[in-house]
Amino acid sequence: MTYAAISSPSTPRRVPAGRLAVYAVVLAIGLALAFAPFLFPDVRAQEVAARICIFIVLVASYDLLIGYTGIVSFAHTMFFGLGAYGTAIALKAMGPSFTAILVGGGAGLVATLVLALLIGLLSLRVKAIFFAMVTLAAASVMLVLASQLSDYTGGEDGITYQIPRAFAPAFKLFEDGDGKVARLFGVPLNGRIAAYYFVFLTSLALFLFMLRVVASPLGSVLKAIRENEMRAEAIGYKVVAYRTAVFCLAALIAALAGILRAVWLKYAGPDVVLSFHIMIDILLMVVIGGMGTMVGAVIGVVVMTLAQFYLKDLMQIGADATAGVPVVHQLLEPDRWLLWLGVIFILLVYFFPAGIAGTLMNKEWRR
């Protein structure tokens, strides 16, 4: 037994530093999001914070598929869109009430479940590449439908609508003595804060639920299917049933994220809830964060969202500072931000082949 030395059970396991670092970063991000309205009170920062919350749910649910079970789907934004459009159409038709959110969101969830079940049962038996093609086709059809059924969906323009008054900026969550909106650390406690915490707490609950799923017996079966589908079947797991179940589960969570997005944005359109741009964003976020890690979703979403929102600003600063320096100045021109985003992605993938969280946490096996 030559390996006895590396596996001797008597020596205590070394604390994996990479894993701790990842958890610390994720915890810090969680805290920053929890107090975002007070830490970053400007409007744009709140948009970014809410987007991060919603995308963490969306990307983590996609990680259930691609990272934990090894299912490649391009239909994730379709389910995201179903949740968002359901909510949006109901809010538009029934007026700004919580009942509308429940009815519209509920309809979106039902449609999601039916569609996911159909796609799953019909095509999860076939090879992965064919399944990916089927989801691509379904998502394309949904995109065409959204733009063609413009009486309901507003076509390419999308739908704008009101949200319940409790989420509107004019709503006073707490009043001070003069009947004005109460402030905490100078931040008005209005409906916008309520809306943010609705988004944050729902996202947090969904994320914690997914953490539970991957640690559960179901999660262990998903990993087994990813590792060796044939053997998973041979030891007694119905692989098709498990795959269909996780596909439906991930789709439902994506639809819930869509509902949050619709409520927060007061707008639903192809560009923000349905397009393939979002699908590509999700893929990049899950790859950058680390597939099959769950916490990777948090890191991937934060890195990419911050880059998308703030890289231009950063470059403007850089360009101003280097005014007069010939080549550097031109390179840092904010219009060239996509170039730099590309460079960042390539570097990330090069230095973190298993994603940021994935690569750092894998350090555990090296003792």
Place this chain on the structure above:
Amino acid sequence: MRSMVEGAVSSRQDVSPSLRTENLTIRFGGHAAVNDVTASFRPGELTVIVGPNGAGKTTWFNLVSGQLTPTSGRIFKGETDITRLSPSARAKAGIGRAFQLTNLFPKLSVRENVRLVVQARAGKGPDVFRRASALAAVNAETEEHLATSRLASVADLPASALPHGDQRKLEVAMMIAMKPDIFMFDEPTAGMSAAEAPAILDLIAVIKQDRSKTILLVEHKMDVVRALADRIIVLHNGELVADGKPDEVMAMPIVREIYLGQGAEEVA
């Protein structure tokens, strides 16, 4: 039953078969990889299946455990027709299979590989309401299996990090954890050194002591399993060409002919 002597094949004919294949055939294009194989197996019997490379041994195994669907013919477990059942349903019905090429969950720990088997049999797979690590009965049984197969000291390593011999051991441990009625070993000692092989053979001998189990074993090295075999089946070009007690089968001219040039000494 207890007084039964080893190798008493004929006296077991009264026990009804636990596994039976009837005219089992599978064709790939025009080639019949398994051709019209009819055989039945009884509890308490260890049958070794031999034959040159490409004889259809592993293909026949795949048909029985469900990885392949036959072109024609039927498979019975006891009196139940299982020809159309999925591999997972056959596993539940008590057919356990260990694979020739090591076929594990490579990135998962040794413990997790075994635990997944125990969890499948306990029917806990769909559970999302607790942590997998909180299934006390499943965990306890997993540790037992790890201990009996002498894998406890490497339980935390990923399966892919084990040396070949231990991977084979894990392969067998996973089948034992399935607690099947029918054990199907596909070259369990392949690629193992002479020093490692006895550990696997000991595990098989322990299973054999339970006379309610049926054991099928594909093996090239006849000398290795000679002591364990009650019966030998010879497959050649997909067809069953000999079936009987080890000494009888090995004495058959056709068997010597098939193995001539393939290492007849190795077989005999």
